[in-house]
Amino acid sequence: MLNSYVIRRALSDGKYRKIFVERLSEPLHLNLIALGVALFGSYRAKVAFDLMVRQQYAFPILFAAEEAKKRGLSRITVLEFGVAAGAGLLNMCDLARRTEAATGIAIDVVGFDTGAGMPPAIDYRDMPEYFQEGDFPMDFEALRRALPGRCRLVIGDAETTIPAFLASVTDEAPIGFVSVDVDYYSSAVKVLTVLDGRPEQYLPLVPVYLDDVSMDGANPWNGELLAVSEFNADHPLRKIAPFNVLRSKRVFKNAGWIDRMFAAHIHDHPARTPATAKRAQQAYIPNEYLR
Template identity: 65%
Template sequence: MSLYALQRLTRPGQLRKVLVERGTEPLHLNFLSLFVALFGSYRAKVDFDLVVRQQYAFPILYAADAAKKYGYKAVTILEFGVAGGAGLLNMCRIAERTRKATGIEFRIYGFDTGTGMPEPIDYRDIPESFQAGDFPMDQDRLREALPDFAELVIGDIAETVPEFCRSLSEDAPIGFVAVDVDYYSSAKRTLDVLSAPPQLYLPIVPVYLDDIGVDGSNPWTGELLAVKEFNDAHEFRKIAPFTLLRSQRIFKNTQWIDRMFAAHIHDHAYRSSSYKGESQRLLPNEYINWHGSKPKGPTKVVGDESTERQAERVRSA
């Protein structure tokens, strides 16, 4: 465990969180975790929630895997709400480790006013939990600490996002969006980053909603309201809880699972009806021989081995 991870444990509430999340999981999995922590691959550590800021480790690896499948070399990942920059620096470190594990390069952008929270508009911003002026940033120190593949985008998100969208490149589509801007009004403008042309995204973009855990959050306030309004306003883009994530995870009690959503880019070329496999796919039937008779001919099972070729075809169309 790194020094940073140990320091985090001393923060108020952190030890309790770890005890609730890990202490309630089966003992054998916690023992296995020790082995993975010492000898496991990066991918195994992500699976076992052993990477600091698991809520970024999973979606960044997911985005890299998807990028590889569709033939991209780089992915853009975004953090909205940077404050002191702990999350952004974690994101950079995770991106570096993911690059080593997958070969996919990352471009990282962190969005913030640089001066802390703006004024809340009304009850929808959950002002009982968040207030103007909270979380200012030391811009110079943070800039110095960032690696060359990451940069800050300073200003109100309502103004910086439209310009940022115009600068995006198809070579490095957006693959992950972390939303940690606390207010409904800021989250609403943040989600505008998912309204650009479809080729600027991976077909499924994990979206992490950090602030849906406060007591005042509900579908009529905060980030959940921003998501609802986004879905109402976009016919072919929908943000929904990440499909079957809890059942796919080894440790099921971590809070980040409930905060992980996905933006479905339904108008993406890879999700259109013209994106068809070149070869017919067959499902194997291991029960066909249940009488003991011999199969009559060879059974050809074609998996999705042609995915990369399809991707190449759609990209060049």
């Protein structure tokens, strides 16, 4: 249901575009159904109808939890790179709590940030026309006090914090979702090393949200898209690609977050190898034309 925070957020920072351009351009009957879902629907239904704040977190966290459940896991880990003031991280914690209640899968949240705002840009690849040194500082103590017990805040350069973090990730609580909101190409290159661990430290498919790919100046030769391209070139068995046919699977097709949702495919994961992926029963397609 609507609360004061949702209303304030909808009317600030250009979020009204999501209402008047993305949402109200959808079919009327779907918006009417969404009103009923907002009032009476389950958490899964609200995620399906894009009724959660930061749907770009709600969808992949629920997706990861459901995939973990299929694989007999009881816990996953979700990550946010680029915490800044921390509103997104706190929202991620709330969505993790609600997803945990809906699925029974425990969810640990980890946020990564330098804690000192944006570093200097290296060159055009960091898109300095959009970002500059000192942007997005953090009030560390205030944020630390606000974070729930399920969340850990890691402060420092990703180049040094990620190896130590990966050493702590267990096969019993694999990484299920990664949000990359670090703005710069140079920062994204460092952040994507979080996908360099052992295959068992991940779900076979890990949703990856790339926040900074929607500006007019973003392209495959700068920013996060360039970092992804280089990652793919350097990793024969780990590939990041747009989340496959996601738009056609969504109730509402015009949501901008869909274009920013990618997936890391862990092709060397045991679940994606012939020996362990084999099913107990053979697949069969009946032919209704044969008697």
